[in-house]
Amino acid sequence: MDLGPPPLFSLINLKRKAHFRNSKQVMRIKNCYHLLIWRGKLLFGFNDGKPFPYLMNQRTTFTKKLTTYIFLGEFENKNVFLWDMSDSSDVLGNTGQIGSFNDADRNYHPDLPKGTYFCDLRNLLPVLNSKYANLCATAKGMYEWHKRVNFCQSCGGKLSSEKAGWEKTCIKCNFKQFPRIDPVVIMLIKRGNDILLGRSHGWPEKMYSCLAGFIEPGETIEAAAEREAMEESGIKLKNVRYITSQPWPFPASLMMGCTGEAQNRSLKIDKDELEDAIWVSKEQVFRALNGLDKSIFMARRGAIARYLIEKWVAGLI
Ligand SMILES: [Zn+2]
Incomplete structure (x- = not known):
């Protein structure tokens, strides 16, 4: 069945041009864009409140001092380079939330164009245009690898x-x-008119999402889904079906979205892994997605969990 546009980070519009990576001439390529990242936060501009990665035609004084760059690939017919200016101590604004689940603070450098801010990519997901998402995911993922x-x-x-x-x-x-990327299985667990949603410790209040876990050496996607469902919630899964995948560079995951049918309803929650897990009816999910039920909040827009939940409510999976 046609599921429509892919999850946010999965619209592939960045040509990686791997053959350029070998070339000593890569820095002499003309027709370039330069993108800045500072302590994991990419530089964004805003157009009517909508963010876009701020792609500069020229290397700034900052990038001229930097020696380590990453060639991301071709985007909108230009070659994009990522520059890490994390060492800069001249970036202003609150820094207390950097690296947290919900860093809404915007940081800025007084010498960069007015209206540009270093922002947490995850925080911008609900308002990020999908055409910029894969470029941002690649930049963020490569930054995280270089950092670690x-x-x-x-x-x-x-x-x-x-x-x-x-x-x-x-x-x-x-x-x-x-x-390297870490494969993660994420499961929409169905039983009749309900799905199983869980929440991890430390998540924003009332937020629920699909269960997920890392795939281990020697496992298939299906086996990992069955094991994680049993370990975290005591649910026996069958008929696990792969739906679609999504890069998730926080810091290095590739999310593999599946559905599966629960064989039992009673839950045995592993409290080390999950704070809570509940069965939610299609009607309640619909209301929560549309802001009509404030008792639970669904995974935010841009996450593959949200994508799976929306497709299930629409009767597509
Ligand atoms: Zn060595």
Whole structure:
């Protein structure tokens, strides 16, 4: 069945042009855009309140001082480079929420164009235009990898960035490391007219979403869905079906969205994993999605959980 447009980050409109990564000429490419990131927050401009990644035609004084760049690929016929200016101490605004689930603070640099702000990508999901989403997801995911992976997994030596940021090589033993993603299964668990929704510790109040978990070595997507459902909620799943996937760069997940049929209704919640889990009827989900029921809030727009829930309410999955 045609499910319509894909989840927010899954509209692939960035041409990666991997052959450019090898080239020593990559920095001499003309027709470029430059994107800035500071402590995990991309630089955005706003048009009538709607955010867009602020793509500069020229390297600014900041990027001219920086030496490590990442070539993201071609977007809107221009080659996009990401520059990390996290070391800058001149960025202003509140910093207390950086890295939290809900960082709504906007930070700014006095020498950057007025009206541009460093913003948390996750916080902007409900208002981000899908045409910018995959570029932002790639930039954020690559930033997170560069931030975390700095030492050789083999000998502990320092790594140097190669291939326009897509490879890191140990300066001692030459071991190579590549950007990794973590596969995660996320399940819309159905039983009759209801779905099972859960909430993790520390989530915004009343927010519920689909159950999810990391796929382990040796598992299939289906096996991971069955195991996670049983471990977290005591539900035995059958007929697990893969629906679609979504990059989720917080920091490195690839979400694999599935549906499955619950064989039992009584719950045995693992309180270490989940704060709560409840069965919710299609009518209540519909009301919650449309702001008519304030007792629960669905996963926010842009998350694949929200996508799965909306498709289920529409009778498509
Ligand atoms: Zn090494």
